[in-house]
Amino acid sequence: MNALLNMPDALTAESRLTPAANADGSHDKHWGLSEVVNGLRQSREHTKKIRYQGRVRELPSREIMQQILDGLAAALFPTHYGRPDLNDESIDHFVGSTLHACLTQLAEQVRRSLLFSAERSAAFDHNLKQIADEVTRSFASQLPDIRAFLVGDLNAAQQGDPAANSISEILLCYPGFRAVLSYRLAHTLYLLGAPFLARIISNLAYASTGIDIHPGARIGAEFFIDHGSGVVIGETSIIGERVRIYQAVTLGSKSFPTDENGNLVKGNARHPIVEDDVVIYAGATILGRITIGKGSVIGGNVWLTQSVPANSHISQASNRNS
Structure with missing residues (x-):
């Protein structure tokens, strides 16, 4: 660590990002940087300009x-x-x-x-x-x-x-x-x-x-995410109080409606409503504007696209030998 802190000037971040200068003071032309810089400026300012409203820097x-x-x-x-x-x-x-x-x-x-x-x-x-x-x-x-x-x-x-x-x-x-x-x-x-x-x-x-929680989601008191990796909670999700979810749970949108011009309709309610005292176990995927009733338990790896009433217990169908 001390060696890194005492790094010579030639290896600082600034010098590494600056083209090396020749003995005569000109920059090394080995990489054809003038053409690259000019091409990037042309893209940035004209042909592929992405600045917000064309002006916000x-x-x-x-x-x-x-x-x-x-x-x-x-x-x-x-x-x-x-x-x-x-x-x-x-x-x-x-x-x-x-x-x-x-x-x-x-x-x-x-x-x-x-x-x-x-x-x-x-x-x-x-x-x-x-x-x-x-x-x-x-x-x-x-x-x-x-x-x-x-x-x-x-x-x-x-x-x-x-x-x-x-x-x-x-x-x-x-x-x-x-x-x-x-x-x-x-x-x-x-x-x-x-x-x-x-x-x-x-x-x-x-x-x-x-863990990916959209700031627009509404989440009630006493919320607990156990482990958590891979959790996704979408923008219009509504989560009640005392809800517990585990890793790899998705509260997502089932579909993405478009307008008459084919553009995505944004801001519509498209994510689940999870009522109070619900537990959602690992890997469950819950999609669309559906309601998970109060006190329900959603088992691991369940794929759910329809509402369930209060106190439901939803699990995967068991595999059966014929």
Whole structure:
């Protein structure tokens, strides 16, 4: 590690990304870079231009959003995700300073994400910073409520998993909880009008946990994802309270309707409704706007495309020898 930290200037990231210069000061032409750079500019600016509305260059930063996500987690659970040496005298100062840094960065990221809002207008653009500050302030005010939800999720994990020996173990070792933490933060931003930023948070959580929860999904209290890898929860899913799901569960869409021009219809309710106290075991696939009734148990590897009433027990048909 020390060798990496003492790496010579010639091997720094900046120098590795810069074409080597010849003795006369000109760049090495071995790779024909002038033609490549010009071709990429032509593609970027003219023939294959993908910039939003043809003009938006500013983008939210995934790297900064990861820093913000880590800081918010530390503010919510300071000794677990922040500093384990905190005490009663130092903890509030740590939380306050951490939140100040996070929220200052978040306001700028919200502003950048709002450039992609469907509500954009001249008046909207003129007040963009003010709107971003208001969104951030409202988000900050909801952090105590978010933490209350997360403590309920922690309790559900401890009660639902016999392998969970403590709340601290869940906080530090359970990817399902980290995914839910990210979802609760992202969902709040989604409802406050920053869906692009919310999607970045959910994608960062997916990258680190393998759990893909769309921030538009509505998930009730005391939610527990056990193990979690491969879980997918779609945008319009509605999940009640005290629901427990296992790895590789999909709450997805059965079909993708199109309009008269063949374009996908977006925003329609197309994912399942899971009522209170439902358990969904590993590998189950539940598709379409169907309802899983309260208290039901969906067995492993079930493929379900129709509603089931309350207290149902659905399992795969047994194989029988003829």
